[in-house]
Amino acid sequence: MQVIEKVREMQELARQWRREGYSIGFVPTMGALHEGHLSLVREARKHHDRVVVSIFVNPLQFGPSEDYNRYPRTFEEDKALLIAEGVDVIFFPSVEDLYPQNYQTYVTLERLPEHLCGLSRPGHFRGVATVVTKLFNIVMPHEAYFGKKDYQQFRIIERMVQDLNMDLKVTPMPIVREHDGLAMSSRNRYLTPQERQKALILFRSLELASDRIQKGERDAFRLTQEIRKFIQREVSEARIDYVSFVDAKTLEDIKTLSGHVLLALAVFIGTTRLIDNREFFLED
Ligand SMILES: Nc1ncnc2c1ncn2[C@@H]1O[C@H](COP(=O)(O)OP(=O)(O)OP(=O)(O)O)[C@@H](O)[C@H]1O
Numbered sequence: 550m551q552v553i554e555k556v557r558e559m560q561e562l563a564r565q566w567r568r569e570g571y572s573i574g575f576v577p578t579m580g581a582l583h584e585g586h587l588s589l590v591r592e593a594r595k596h597h598d599r600v601v602v603s604i605f606v607n608p609l610q611f612g613p614s615e616d617y618n619r620y621p622r623t624f625e626e627d628k629a630l631l632i633a634e635g636v637d638v639i640f641f642p643s644v645e646d647l648y649p650q651n652y653q654t655y656v657t658l659e660r661l662p663e664h665l666c667g668l669s670r671p672g673h674f675r676g677v678a679t680v681v682t683k684l685f686n687i688v689m690p691h692e693a694y695f696g697k698k699d700y701q702q703f704r705i706i707e708r709m710v711q712d713l714n715m716d717l718k719v720t721p722m723p724i725v726r727e728h729d730g731l732a733m734s735s736r737n738r739y740l741t742p743q744e745r746q747k748a749l750i751l752f753r754s755l756e757l758a759s760d761r762i763q764k765g766e767r768d769a770f771r772l773t774q775e776i777r778k779f780i781q782r783e784v785s786e787a788r789i790d791y792v793s794f795v796d797a798k799t800l801e802d803i804k805t806l807s808g809h810v811l812l813a814l815a816v817f818i819g820t821t822r823l824i825d826n827r828e829f830f831l832e833d
Pocket residue numbers: 577578579580584585586588589694695696697698699722723724725726732733734735736737
């Protein structure tokens with residue numbers, strides 16, 4: 550396995566692979582890898598001749614009061630995990646190489662970022678869309694894999710690839726969870742043991758919603774209110790960012806649960822902001 554730090558070198562290798570007729574699978578990450586990331590890597594390994602994983606903590610997608618500086622950087626552990634998965638290349642660029650002086654080009658979408666995390670993290674998806682475009686241009690993948698834990702991110706990349714006629718397939722992958730239901734996330738490392746227990750409230754909220762929906766609840770407002778009260782009652786220290794039922798494709802708020810619906814949650818446990826979600830497929 551090779552570690553490539555330079556944009557030029559990565560691009561050169563990708564071009565060579567393409568000339569030789571190899572297919573390239575790509576998993577973009579910010580490192581601090583866990584089984585969620587590895588599930589994406591395994592899928593890429595299954596379907597492609599060459600697999601590239603990028604590790605880059607992208608300053609452009611963090612707000613000024615967010616955790617850019619604190620974000621876990623665990624390159625040596627990540628490298629060992631990726632060697633074990635048979636990855637061909639880790640692309641590990643520097644901030645200076647991706648955003649040199651006088652950098653001034655950004656990718657923005659009009660509507661999908663105006664919901665959910667886009668509201669609480671202004672500029673976040675501009676940063677994501679921009680870096681992912683750059684990574685696609687550098688790694689030149691045939692297929693790229695994104696976890697549905699970051700559901701809005703997946704929808705945004707899917708839209709961007711379609712709108713800009715980017716020549717690759719975007720494949721969403723299911724959320725990987727800990728044994729007790731907590732969605733795996735690099736940010737789980739921030740949690741104290743007490744907070745780790747409290748963080749289960751996200752999964753428990755999804756379970757509560759599934760139960761109510763299975764029993765016939767279709768009023769999004771009523772169920773949202775019930776979930777909010779449940780979170781506040783069970784974990785007094787939890788601070789709700791959002792609890793939203795949205796159309797799973799447009800991410801617009803809905804009043805009645807019908808068709809392909811997403812319940813998305815963002816909750817602070819202490820200072821750690823966690824997200825989770827579940828899709829529902831309901832008869833109209
Ligand atoms: N639990 C998970 N299951 C499936 N995919 C996941 C999971 N967690 C992250 N991913 C996916 O891995 C890719 C890289 O994500 P990233 O490096 O931001 O990890 P992360 O654990 O989501 O970090 P954080 O939660 O701190 O944002 C994204 O496509 C993301 O959706």
